[in-house]
Amino acid sequence: MHATTARHTASPSRRSIHTPQRALTLCAALALLVSTSAFARDRHDPAIDASLANGLRPTVLQSNAALPKWSLQARMAEHHVPGVAIAVLRDGKLVHSAGYGAREAGARSGVDADTLFSVGSVSKVVTAATTLRLASEGKLALDQDINTYLRSWKVPATPTVPAPKLTLRMLMSHTGGLGVHGFADYLPGEPLSTLLQTLDGTAPAKNKPIRLVHTPGERSDYSGGGVMVEQQVLEDVTGQSLDAIARAQVFDPLGMQRSRYTDPQPDTDNIAKAHDGEGALTALPRGWQSFPEQAASGLWTSASDMAAFVAALTASYRGQGNFLPRPIATDMMTEVSPSWHGLGPRLDGAGQTRIFHHGGSNDSYRAWIEGYLETGDGLVILTNGENGAELAAEIRNALSDAMGHGVNPPVRTVGLDLRDTRYADYAGIFERDENIPMDQRRALADFFDIPALQVKVANGEVRVGMAGAPRDGQVLPLSPNRFVSPDIDGLQIEFLRDAGGKVSVLTVVHGEGRARYVRKP
Template sequence: MKSTLFACTLFACLTAASAHAQAPADQDIARLKAAIERGLRPSVVEAGKPVPVWSLSERMAHHKVPGAAIAIVKDGKLAYAAGYGVREAGTADAVDADTLFSVGSVSKMIAATTALRLVSQGRLDLDRDVNGYLKSWRIPEAPGIANPTVTLRMILSHTSGLTVHGFEDYLPAEALPTLLQTLNGTPPAKNRPIRLQREPGTVSDYSGGGVTVEQQVIEDVTGQPLEAVARAQVFQPVGMRRSTYENPLPPARGNIAKAHDRDGAVVALPRGWQTFPEQAASGLWTNAHDLGEFVAALIRSYRGQSDWLPKPIATQMMTEVSPGNRGLGPELLGSGSSRRFFHNGSNDSYHAGIEGYPETGYGFVILTNGKNGRLLRGEIRNAISDALGDGIKPVIRSIALDLREPIYADYAGDYRLDPSLPMDVQGELADTFDHASLAVKVADGAVAIEPAGENATSLLALSPARFMGAGVEFEFHRDAHGAVRALSVLSGTAHRYYRRQATQPATQPAAHADRGGSHR
């Protein structure tokens, strides 16, 4: 009954919210809009099964996400922005293009751009020791770490070596830390102290703590809070009319998407949303219209069509900083017309994402207000990719393998990371798949990966030697003697290499004649 009522309310508001959308300007936008509303699909389809196609309304109901907002950029200009569903489950308060959402780590993109604007004005230097800018706090000394100099370029590319991956949300009744308390990890801050743990510039390691240091740099150099600097440097020039780093967000702002749990119930009561005091790292409140304008402005700057962010600075922003795949703020993937910048964001009850294609001028924004919004965001992302026809997010089809055959039994064993692979090759996996050892299990017709100290993950077969699971791909390496010697973990251009341990020797396949084809 609850599910039916949720779906009925959602359907009514999906229809109502359409009135708030900007009218599609051409057939291209109309096609994208149709895909968003009726073309969602999964990323992976098991062998032998058809590819399902869903409407946005049914997937919002399925994931129990009451509201979403989406923007589309074309030719470096905002072309469409609309709301779908409701701000609060059980009400008729429709989401529109101006509804404010928490966007988690997408906040880092606006903070990075604020810093780059200051670089373009000569007020900050990308390669100067940030301790030279800091006045009210400094990165503490780290004995034993060679070359401890941290620069803004390192912070923006997440190669700074600083601690604290992310931050917890704060409920309405909880005390909030100051910026200094967050940096020092002292109550009421919930995080550990932000400290140097690795030699700067040597490892890709996502650090919300580093972005918090960036915020302190911005505030110390300008003598103003981040909110004021971001407003002058980004919000006002771009036309982000309702965006703010203010936390806690006051109800007087109005038109706010409330937070919902995995069952679609409102949380963080009585207000209905959490607080994110780590502003630069995760504290931005914005909407589809404003973020769409932001993505469009970045594309135009990169193309040299705007002097808001000078092209040389925008080019650096969109260029990978080794040893990761991030530029000065965004993640970067692809080449040619498929080259793209993007950043996702997740707090407890909100999931958001932005993406832009500088060569083609397309871009988009996805905002949600439910704990399951990450799954919905991915399905919307797939629909947009299909409509663009860019081949970025093709359906991944697994294949049917009889894993009970003897040839697969010797995948089982213990594997240890080979640290000799350069960090330039390991890239982001040094952070996102940071496991020193793996156990591979083959049983009951399935292959599973079990990192040390964690639960096993069952894998889907993509080929006889290649599998996927846990957001990455795994490739087993069988040598010219027929023995499985190693396992690669792959994600984009990043690659980690695990050698099989001799304590559990590889076995010969039962029948060499069955192993046709080439080996990689």
């Protein structure tokens, strides 16, 4: 099954920015030393090693299928991903951080926990933390009209929103109503856009202008464009580049010595190079793309650095750290209705299974971070291949199983004879019920914004796709009337048979989100 989601592209640096070095106080220097010693070395945990040796698996399994017990090495080869870096936290402490494979296909340069990777949209969470640190110092207010902060650029009015009022809370939670989902990468030698060119969509920027497409606050619509407006707020308020602000607010306090929002130089050591879907080196001659949309997708970092970041967020939330004041950390980790996001990260679960997470996806790099808010556990997965998202999902499954919280268990289908005529009336065209409030649709209003679905039942399969489109996908039974998509993680479809025996409604379910579709007469 295929949704209409645009790719979460990202972008790092653009201009050569002079970053002034801040003098560290003795306390800051000691904090940096402690953080560096805690998070800088490769280390191995036997349980994690075992899970990576024979614990990778898909999310959806057939009813009678045994767990495949894939090895990381075998799946890297299957997905043509040359290099991976993985870090795992237990109770806020780093227990595993290591690299696997090569920084460059065919070379002998191995990945380690300090290898530099592009992390795509994971950048947004670090940008959000930068903003929240400034808010904790009283330099920004989360619910103030951002036009009072902006000096270099203003949010343009539209016919439907003649006097736009957006806030940082809206920008970080993707409820601001701005467009431009993601950004295209730039190859070596291509001219890079400035921040203002990105905001206005003027050459050499590759994106459309960042403009309002919805009334602010009315719906969830993932917007890398909105995060670029957040960057402009940060730079206008401080008079510094994003890289300088993040270094002072995040990188230096947490000892993230490898992290940067600017392009690595060609002589940068220990960098994971970019690879295409066949595992071949790309973006030559340098070996990696540029991402001028820094706040949205331009962060370069390492598994060790990101582990320190995840640990700092969970510690702040638990009242065990002072990176963020606990009330602000709690705000960060609370959904902003009607979004799936808090202030930066996405959020799922409740109680001991409450997690924050975010993925990143540039052309040749895929990344994933996840933190367990009640326990302080967490994980980081960085890859340097176009197919890294599929691999990262399998690694996440293995790590989740090893950590034992039951957050991401395998979903087993059931055996149904879908050739039975009782399932024939699932077929048809179902139109979305627009009366369902956005706070119930949540993320489905964004990544599954499909006005009508077509269901086909034939050859023992149920297939679902966008009405009128040639592509569809098989959904697999979890019960006689509930089906799961193997293509879209966590997406399920339920056919509702009423008291008269008719199926006139189906619901699409993703986490806490619900969308209702009614059979077209």
